[in-house]
Structures are given as C-alpha cells and as structure tokens.
Amino acid sequence: MPTSDFDAADGGPPPRVLVADALLPADGPAVPCPAGVLLAGELARAGAAHRSGPIPLPGPGTEEGVLTAVFDGPDGGTAGLGAAAAPDDPAAGEAARAAFGAWRAVAGVPRRVLLAAPRSFCAGVERAVEAVERALEQHGPPVYVRKQIVHNSRVVAELEERGAVFVDELDAVPEGAVTVFSAHGVSPAVHAEAERRRLGVIDATCPLVSKVHAEARRFAGRGDTVVLIGHAGHEEVEGTLGEAPERTVLVENAEQAAALEVDDPGRVSYLTQTTLAVDETAGVVDALRDRFPELRGPDSADICYATTNRQEALSAIAAETDLVLVVGSGNSSNSVRLVELAERHGTPAHLIDGPADIRPGWLEGAAAIGLTAGASAPPALVDEVIAALRGLGPLSVTEHETTRETVRFSLPSPVRRG
Ligand code: SF4
Structure with a gap:
C-alpha cells in the first residue's frame, strides 16, 4: 500500500488502518465491501485510527499486512472484507489482524433477518424532529433545544450540524432566544422559567405525554x-x-x-x-x-401505542430468532425495554446505535437475527444495519408486521404552516 494512504487529512490523527470499501482485482470488477463498517467499529473499539477506501486484492508484489477475503455475498454475488495497516505501526497491524480475523470468522455464511414491524420513529418523535427542522428554517440557527429533542444520538448529531444547540437547562439559553422543549415534556416550573426569560418557546412535548x-x-x-x-x-x-x-x-x-x-x-x-x-x-x-383496593387509574393506558406496538411486534418474532438487535440509543427507555423483552423471550439481545456497534461474537451461530428499532431511532439506521449484514454473506430479509400505524400529530402551532 502506498504510504500516502496513511497520511493525515484535515488535521486529524493519521489513519493507521485502511478499511476496504471495495477490493480491486488486477482485472475484473471491484468486489463491494458493505461490511467494512463492522470492521471499522471493531477498530474503533480497539482505539485504532482508521479510514475507508479501496484496497487492491493481493497479487504479485503486494506487501505483507494487507488482509483481504472474498466470499459468497447477497443475491448470488460476492462480497469482501479488507484491511491494511500502516507498515510502520505494529500496534495498528495487530488491531487490523484482530478485527479482520474476528469478522472473517463469521463471514460467508447464509443468514436470515426477521424484521419487526412496527419499529423505529413514532408519531411523537417525527413531530418533535420536524418541529426543530421547521424552527431552523423559520428562524435560522441557532435554535436552542432543552435536552435531547428525542433520545437518539444520530438524530441529535444531525440537528446539531444544522444549527440546533442542545442545552441541559434554560439558564444556558440567551434571553429571548427560540427554544424547543423536547418530546419528553417539561414541568410547569420550566414553562414558568421560559416565560420569565421571554424565550420563544416551541413546545414539542408529545401529545401522549401531555395527556399524562x-x-x-x-x-x-x-x-x-x-x-x-x-x-x-x-x-x-x-x-x-x-x-x-x-x-x-x-x-x-x-x-x-x-x-x-x-x-x-x-x-x-x-x-x-x-x-x-x-x-x-x-x-x-x-x-x-x-x-390499595380502591386504586384508580387513567381512562386509557398511559403506555403509548408506539411503545405497545413495538413490544408486540418484537414478541411475535423474538422466540424464533437466535439473536435480537435493537437499534436505539442507551438513554432511550422504549429501546432498552425492547432489549429486556427479547431477553425475557430467551433470546440474547443487544442495543446498538448503528451497525458499527455490532460485535462479531454475537453472530457466531446466529442464523436468524431479529431486528427492530426503538421509537426514537431513524429508519435509515435499520437500513444501514441490513446493508452491513448483507456484506457478511447471503441474507434473506422478511418483515413480520403485527399492526399498521396510522397515528399522526399536528405540529406545534408556532411552526405549523397554513
Ligand atoms: S409517548 Fe409514545 S408516541 Fe409519544 S414520543 Fe413517546 S414513544 Fe413516541
């Protein structure tokens, strides 16, 4: 590999390992490597700086330390895995060998994914995220958001890139600034403080939380x-x-x-x-x-439709699978409950923020994988997990829908159009 492949870019740390996004044979078409994100995740956990790019398939004259494998892929094609470490960095070489070896050991075997439906964004989360997007369009950045608008790191990072500023408490918001309250709701004391500080409040509290x-x-x-x-x-x-x-x-x-x-x-x-x-x-x-025999409760259950539906959908498939992956962040209550639910069905389950969090050991002997996502996890993350798993070999994906959701909430009035 040319040493320029390991030069620092953008002032960041120099990548010590190159992860293949494609393997390039001397002749013939490139071999795609959609599972590179899995390998990259393993390198990140090992603390090895890395980037992705194409790697030539070994041939005469290829240096030592270039690790590649080509195996049966999805749809009758092939898929590959590849990594190459900076020749002057033995620690990076060791990390690359370990990550490559672990993923190679579980690659090239057929698997099936049972996809729970409903999964992913609920109506309250869609409304809250759109409220921040509309506020950014209408007022321009910065738009302040008290707490994470929804409990998902990808959603928060993307809104931050667009100019949302997430704060823990209102004292971090300048007087009079546009401020969004998250889907989880706030106490009357927070409303009172916002009024005192003359903040332009957009309340994205989910209507089902407001009901409680x-x-x-x-x-x-x-x-x-x-x-x-x-x-x-x-x-x-x-x-x-x-x-x-x-x-x-x-x-x-x-x-x-x-x-x-x-x-x-x-x-x-x-x-x-x-x-x-x-x-x-x-x-x-x-x-x-x-x-308390005279206990009284709400007229209808407070556990919301989205939480209930995602639990029922996962219950319908969990026992049939060897492993359940729940896409969601660690602070997402309904996502954590899905992991616990799968475990109560006797199936090992893991919470992942995205494909990079998947560990190779989880897939050993896991021919059937149940996949779902908490109500705050974007649907694109589920697609990314499936794409990465396709990079490990032939994959069939079957969706199992237990109910169809039609719930929609109108936007908070300050950002509603028309
Ligand atoms: S209460 Fe239910 S519908 Fe509302 S944001 Fe939370 S999970 Fe979504």
Missing part, C-alpha cells in the same frame, strides 16, 4: 395521592412529577408498590411513564391494587 400531565393535574386536583410508575431520573418522569410534586410519588417496581405508605389509602391513583414494558407494568399495577 393532564391526568396528573386532574388526579391531584381531586385530592388523590398520585403514584407515577416510571424510572427515576428519566426526563419524562421529571416533567410529570413536576405537575403536582407535593401529591405525586414515584414507584419503579412491584416491591416499591407493595411497600408504599400514603396518607389516605382510599384515595390513590396511578399513572405510568409512556415507554414502559407492558407486561412488567401490569405487575406493578397489580401490586398497587393489592395494597
């Missing part, structure tokens, strides 16, 4: 102790607790529910976070009802 806030006000207003079932520290929970902080208690599991003490056991209501596991939450409600 309204229930909290209603239940507290009639004098009940409001038991909120949810996860401590989650932004949605913080916002809902803030509606009636003096009358609301948080319960995270059935044990806490069974031990709960309240002023008047005859006046207790419950609410839930919208993104909990349906089966686990039923157990917590049962424990509350055992303790």
Whole structure:
C-alpha cells in the first residue's frame, strides 16, 4: 500500500488502518465491501485510527499486512472484507489482524433477518424532529433545544450540524432566544422559567405525554395521592412529577408498590411513564391494587401505542430468532425495554446505535437475527444495519408486521404552516 494512504487529512490523527470499501482485482470488477463498517467499529473499539477506501486484492508484489477475503455475498454475488495497516505501526497491524480475523470468522455464511414491524420513529418523535427542522428554517440557527429533542444520538448529531444547540437547562439559553422543549415534556416550573426569560418557546412535548400531565393535574386536583410508575431520573418522569410534586410519588417496581405508605389509602391513583414494558407494568399495577383496593387509574393506558406496538411486534418474532438487535440509543427507555423483552423471550439481545456497534461474537451461530428499532431511532439506521449484514454473506430479509400505524400529530402551532 502506498504510504500516502496513511497520511493525515484535515488535521486529524493519521489513519493507521485502511478499511476496504471495495477490493480491486488486477482485472475484473471491484468486489463491494458493505461490511467494512463492522470492521471499522471493531477498530474503533480497539482505539485504532482508521479510514475507508479501496484496497487492491493481493497479487504479485503486494506487501505483507494487507488482509483481504472474498466470499459468497447477497443475491448470488460476492462480497469482501479488507484491511491494511500502516507498515510502520505494529500496534495498528495487530488491531487490523484482530478485527479482520474476528469478522472473517463469521463471514460467508447464509443468514436470515426477521424484521419487526412496527419499529423505529413514532408519531411523537417525527413531530418533535420536524418541529426543530421547521424552527431552523423559520428562524435560522441557532435554535436552542432543552435536552435531547428525542433520545437518539444520530438524530441529535444531525440537528446539531444544522444549527440546533442542545442545552441541559434554560439558564444556558440567551434571553429571548427560540427554544424547543423536547418530546419528553417539561414541568410547569420550566414553562414558568421560559416565560420569565421571554424565550420563544416551541413546545414539542408529545401529545401522549401531555395527556399524562393532564391526568396528573386532574388526579391531584381531586385530592388523590398520585403514584407515577416510571424510572427515576428519566426526563419524562421529571416533567410529570413536576405537575403536582407535593401529591405525586414515584414507584419503579412491584416491591416499591407493595411497600408504599400514603396518607389516605382510599384515595390513590396511578399513572405510568409512556415507554414502559407492558407486561412488567401490569405487575406493578397489580401490586398497587393489592395494597390499595380502591386504586384508580387513567381512562386509557398511559403506555403509548408506539411503545405497545413495538413490544408486540418484537414478541411475535423474538422466540424464533437466535439473536435480537435493537437499534436505539442507551438513554432511550422504549429501546432498552425492547432489549429486556427479547431477553425475557430467551433470546440474547443487544442495543446498538448503528451497525458499527455490532460485535462479531454475537453472530457466531446466529442464523436468524431479529431486528427492530426503538421509537426514537431513524429508519435509515435499520437500513444501514441490513446493508452491513448483507456484506457478511447471503441474507434473506422478511418483515413480520403485527399492526399498521396510522397515528399522526399536528405540529406545534408556532411552526405549523397554513
Ligand atoms: S414513544 Fe409514545 S409517548 Fe413517546 S414520543 Fe413516541 S408516541 Fe409519544
């Protein structure tokens, strides 16, 4: 490989390993390497600086240290894997050999993907992301967003590139600036602070979260102790607790529910976070009802349609698969619940932000892979995972749809057109 392949570009660290995006034979067509992103992920975990580019297939005169493999690919074609380390960097050579060896060991075998549907973006997330996009169009950057607009690192990074500025609290927002509240909702105290600071607020709280806030006000207003079932520290929970902080208690599991003490056991209501596991939450409600027989709940379930649908869709396929991959970020509650659900079905499951997070060891012996995505994960990420898996050998993809979603929410009024 010419040493110029390992020169630094754009002032960044020099790439010490080149990952093949195609293998170039001396004659004949290039061999595509769509699984290069998987190899790159392994190198990133090993701390090896890398970039992608074409690599010539070995022939007479090829230097040592160029690692390539060509195997059966999708649709009767071929696919390849390739890596080459800077000749003057033994550590990079070692990292390249380890990453290449690990992925080569699981490449070239047929697999099938069972794709759960519905998956990926829900109506509340689409609305929130579009609200930020519209705000950027209408006002130009910067547009401030309190907390992550939705819990997905790709979505946040793309909006940041376009001029969104994500802040933890409103004191980081200049007086009067355009500010979007995230899909998870905020407490009345945050609304009051925004008003005090004369911020131009675009409230992208999901309408289904707003419904829970309204229930909290209603239940507290009639004098009940409001038991909120949810996860401590989650932004949605913080916002809902803030509606009636003096009358609301948080319960995270059935044990806490069974031990709960309240002023008047005859006046207790419950609410839930919208993104909990349906089966686990039923157990917590049962424990509350055992303790407080007159327990009252919301008119319709607080766990939202999107959370419920994604769990049902995954339940329908999880037991048939050897491995479940859930596309979503670590702070996405509904995505984490999908991983736990698959595990309760007895299938090993992993949360991935994208294809680079997949580990080669997960695919050993995994002929059938279940694939889904949390409500905050963009559909494009699922496509990227499938494309990378296609680079490992023949792949059949079958979608299993349990229901069709038609829910749409109108945009917040400040960014609504017409
Ligand atoms: S997961 Fe449910 S509550 Fe959360 S934004 Fe989506 S639709 Fe709304």
